Amino acid sequence: MKILLVGAGGVGGAFAAIAARRDFYEQIVIADFDAAKAERAAQADGRFAGARIDASDAGAVEALCREHGITHVMNAVDPVFDMPLFDGAFAAGADYVDMAMSLSKPHPEAPYEKTGVKLGDEQFAVAHDWEAAGRLALVGMGVEPGLSDVFARYAADHLFSEIDELGTRDGANLVVTDDDGNEVFAPSFSMWTTIEECLNPPVVWQDGAWHTTTPFSEPEVFDFPEGIGPVECVNVEHEEVLLMPRWIDCKRATFKYGLGDEFITILKVLHTLGLDRTEKVRVKGVEVSPRDVVAAVLPDPASVGPRMTGKTCAGLWVTGKDKDGEPRSTYLYHVVDNEWTMREYGHQCVVWQTAINPVIALELISRGTWSGVGVLGPEAFDAVPFLHLLEEYGSPWGLREQAIREPGLASS
Incomplete structure (x- = not known):
């Protein structure tokens, strides 16, 4: 290879x-x-x-x-x-x-x-x-999308007989500080991509079709594991919702991201001012994309690791019926600590958590464990070898039973 x-x-x-x-x-x-x-x-x-x-x-x-x-x-x-x-x-x-x-x-x-x-x-x-x-x-082989889609395949094959909702939930308690220890605004992932997915109409899979809603809709507080705690999450456009229903039978699929009030306010201001636009504008004889300018003036996500503390969590909340036909509500998740990734790899936790999954996928492809032709998402492959290899790489995943809820209700 x-x-x-x-x-x-x-x-x-x-x-x-x-x-x-x-x-x-x-x-x-x-x-x-x-x-x-x-x-x-x-x-x-x-x-x-x-x-x-x-x-x-x-x-x-x-x-x-x-x-x-x-x-x-x-x-x-x-x-x-x-x-x-x-x-x-x-x-x-x-x-x-x-x-x-x-x-x-x-x-x-x-x-x-x-x-x-x-x-x-x-x-x-x-x-x-x-x-x-x-x-x-x-396609869609990062962490979200990617690992969350692997979790969906695993849940469908091994945990559930019927699935009401596949609800990707992403949250963190990450903090970035300046040289004086003051908390600063510094996105931990590509700002260009973040603007794209957060300001576009979010997509929801419901009753056999894709629908859209308004940005930041359906807020809910989700309690994330391993000390991260409660974070308000909102609807965001994301690939899982477009991938999971192609291979997995579910009544509803959603993606909600824990952005926080400050980040949502900043995104709304950027949109109001037209700074989220990708079309180029002429400024003093030079053509530039407003969104490219915003991304360029913010700290490089690759550089913020030494000034970042906390953990990030990517996961999938699945509701439906277990293999015996009884109601079940389960959160499958992957938590990464920035202190660990910086010490072990020299890279901050958000980019590291994103990058590990395509490395694992390519290793499975090289072994012939994963094989196929066409345009496929992670749901098209057996999840078990992937999850075993994730653990072999030294980054375990978790599973937590949740309180039973009705599909689509905004509670944790």
Whole structure:
């Protein structure tokens, strides 16, 4: 296996640090628009090489794949680049792994009632081409989406006979401070991606169809495990809702994220001022995207680890009936402590938790444990080998029984 890792930022750097401890591949070419950043990341292991790439150019992706004999393209950049990387991998004869999916476009007349172009629609539209070529595009294989989808497969196969709701719930108690110890606003993940998913109309799967709602709707307080505690979570557009119902029978699928009042206020202000826009505007003779400017002026998520404390939790709340037909409510989760990831890997916990899952998936693919063709999500594969390997990597997952609730009710 020869892997092209596109992106040497926070998640890409963590991916490389995790993969450096494994032996399932022959080479990883780390490519970034910033060639120096890629070269620095490549110094971590003798099996790594650095290269420059323009991720917006499918032809450049294809050429770099052919130059290095790449078998698998690993996408670790913002989802705006998904389709050029996806198309470039296909043109080069390589398989593809993504931690997100192709971007959505809201319904032009009724964005908060109807779906427009959904997350992943562009990729699923050409699934038959990947199938005909006998090739695999594994999409949504980060932590959320990704591990949460693995949890859904595990719950459907081993815990539940009927599923009312697959409810992804994400929360943390992370704090970032400045040099004087004062708490500061510093997103722990790509701000470009965060704006995209938080300000788009959230999608909910209900009664056999996808619907949309308003941003930050249906707030509920969820009590997260391992000391994180209660966090208010709200609806956010996310890939799980578009993936899980394709392979798993459920009455409802949701994604709720613990953003916090300050973050929600900031996002609303950015939207009001038009600073969430991706279309370029001319400023003193230079064309710039407002969202790119916002992302550029905030701290790099890869750099905040030494000033961050706390834990992050990704998980899936499943309700329905157990294998004996009795009501069941279970939260499957994965908690990561920033102190541990910084000490063990030198990367902050949010990017590390995102990066470990595609590394595991690629290892399972290299072994032949996971195999398939077409455009597939993590739900299409056996969850047990994945969860065993997650534990082997030194990062265990948990399971907690919840109070029984009616489907869709906002309580914890």
